[in-house]
Amino acid sequence: MIRYKKEFKQSLVEMHNQGRSYTDLSAEYGPSVESILLMMSYLKPASFNRPCQDFSFL
Template sequence: MIRYSPEFKQSLVEMHNQGRSYTELAAEYGPSADSIRNWVKLYTVHEVDGEKWTQADVNALQKENAKLREELEILKRAAVLLSKYN
């Protein structure tokens, strides 16, 4: 499976956002139209409350949030155990 750099993906997203079709980009640059469609969903910038976010940003934040929640649960359990011994 061919791996494409984030810069390459973003350049195709920009070209699509300027009016080029998925099929046209796929024929010219190689990745499938479905891959390009997925990249457009992932890299298109959305503005929320004056801040710009991509789906990749949201995915990264969700992953970080899950990790932090897990760490919080571990710390809560550790606090309960430590309080039993003090």
């Protein structure tokens, strides 16, 4: 199993956010599309579509 440095992972995520496809990044830099998808899930901030609930009564 290959371990990639966080800076490398972050650069792939940034390139994808700028419009590069997963397959293009995979072909150019080596990690599989699945690996890049995992990098995205770990490094991309979570977004929540539901409004925050009020828990002030707790």
